[in-house]
Amino acid sequence: MAGRILVFAEQRDGKVRKSTFEALGRAAELGDEVHAVLVGSAVAQIAPMLGNYGAKVVHCAEDPSFELYSGEGYAAALSAAIDAAAPDLVLVIATAMGKDLAPRAAARKQLCMLSDCITLDEIGGAFEATKSMYGGQVFAKVRATGKPVLATLRPSAYPAPEPSSDTAAMESLSVAVSEVGAKVVEVLKQEEGALDVQEADVVVTGGRGLKSPENFHLIEELAGVLGGAVGASRAAVDAGWIDHAHQVGQTGKAISPKLYIAVGVSGAIQHLAGMRTAKCIVAVNKDADAPIFSIADYGIVGDLFKIMPVLTEEIRKARD
Numbered sequence: 001m002a003g004r005i006l007v008f009a010e011q012r013d014g015k016v017r018k019s020t021f022e023a024l025g026r027a028a029e030l031g032d033e034v035h036a037v038l039v040g041s042a043v044a045q046i047a048p049m050l051g052n053y054g055a056k057v058v059h060c061a062e063d064p065s066f067e068l069y070s071g072e073g074y075a076a077a078l079s080a081a082i083d084a085a086a087p088d089l090v091l092v093i094a095t096a097m098g099k100d101l102a103p104r105a106a107a108r109k110q111l112c113m114l115s116d117c118i119t120l121d122e123i124g125g126a127f128e129a130t131k132s133m134y135g136g137q138v139f140a141k142v143r144a145t146g147k148p149v150l151a152t153l154r155p156s157a158y159p160a161p162e163p164s165s166d167t168a169a170m171e172s173l174s175v176a177v178s179e180v181g182a183k184v185v186e187v188l189k190q191e192e193g194a195l196d197v198q199e200a201d202v203v204v205t206g207g208r209g210l211k212s213p214e215n216f217h218l219i220e221e222l223a224g225v226l227g228g229a230v231g232a233s234r235a236a237v238d239a240g241w242i243d244h245a246h247q248v249g250q251t252g253k254a255i256s257p258k259l260y261i262a263v264g265v266s267g268a269i270q271h272l273a274g275m276r277t278a279k280c281i282v283a284v285n286k287d288a289d290a291p292i293f294s295i296a297d298y299g300i301v302g303d304l305f306k307i308m309p310v311l312t313e314e315i316r317k318a319r320d
């Protein structure tokens with residue numbers, strides 16, 4: 001069993017991402033002792049609840065300059081936490097923030113890095129991961145040759161554990177913030193209340209087959225009934241039908257939800273790169289030869305404008 005594992009607890013505006021709980025859960029399965037690191041301007045009050053998901057100790061780096069994410073500042077804080085916790089493994093979620101932060105910290109601390117892991121295990125004393133490569137065309141097994149290791153985990157790769165009533169102890173971290181040279185001056189937020197595709201167990205994605213932005217209501221309605229998030233292909237995003245925050249794929253977000261429903265999406269290799277590790281894939285497409293059907297668990301060949309209202313209504317009835 002791995003010794004101590006340190007998890008970077010990603011939060012924005014004091015709200016911890018669900019995928020952080022997934023990482024804490026996997027850390028508790030792999031290691032003897034789980035620590036977490038929280039970075040922000042006033043985040044100490046959320047530290048104890050990380051214990052609900054398995055963290056024993058939370059290293060807290062608080063500074064007004066940490067209110068907004070900055071690569072340099074957060075990497076300095078994560079590095080300080082690595083010094084304090086001396087872990088065998090550091091886990092970061094492969095979100096936009098995690099993908100920016102993890103290589104910076106790995107370079108600073110000269111750690112072996114495993115990125116975008118879909119599975120992560122300790123086998124014969126070494127960490128071993130499965131990761132997708134070449135735009136999702138192959139899965140590679142990679143093995144770290146030493147410790148400590150820094151790994152980024154793909155969101156939804158592991159389930160979040162049921163929360164317990166345990167709380168974590170907090171330890172303050174001192175970080176030399178003077179070394180932060182670049183500063184974030186503005187954050188353009190996606191629409192309020194929209195569930196992020198990386199946080200959702202169910203994602204319903206619309207593609208060019210929808211024909212116009214107005215027709216995205218077909219996707220939103222099914223996502224609403226299933227309590228899921230709305231995803232989009234790049235073609236839909238490039239056409240200006242929906243914000244890039246929804247894009248799934250090589251140049252969008254990589255996700256592994258429990259259920260992925262692709263509607264009017266052809267299944268180009270760059271799209272598959274972001275969703276082929278979903279646990280169950282359903283495709284609706286009028287072209288029986290569309291590549292999406294080659295990886296779908298269930299396929300419906302037909303006109304989405306006829307199928308979607310019926311599908312949504314039937315699922316609504318079944319859930320009532």
Ligand SMILES: Cc1cc2nc3c(=O)[nH]c(=O)nc-3n(C[C@H](O)[C@H](O)[C@H](O)COP(=O)(O)OP(=O)(O)OC[C@H]3O[C@@H](n4cnc5c(N)ncnc54)[C@H](O)[C@@H]3O)c2cc1C
Binds near residue numbers: 235236
């Ligand atoms: C470097 C690079 C990076 C890229 N990154 C991404 C990425 O991150 N994500 C991404 O998605 N793409 C990405 N792409 C683009 C990708 O190659 C495809 O162009 C894109 O995914 C196509 O989107 P689509 O499936 O919505 O559209 P199309 O390929 O045009 O497919 C539309 C589908 O809708 C079906 N359809 C049409 N009408 C109906 C109907 N009435 N009922 C049912 N089905 C219907 C059609 O049969 C067709 O299969 C990238 C490309 C490059 C070169």
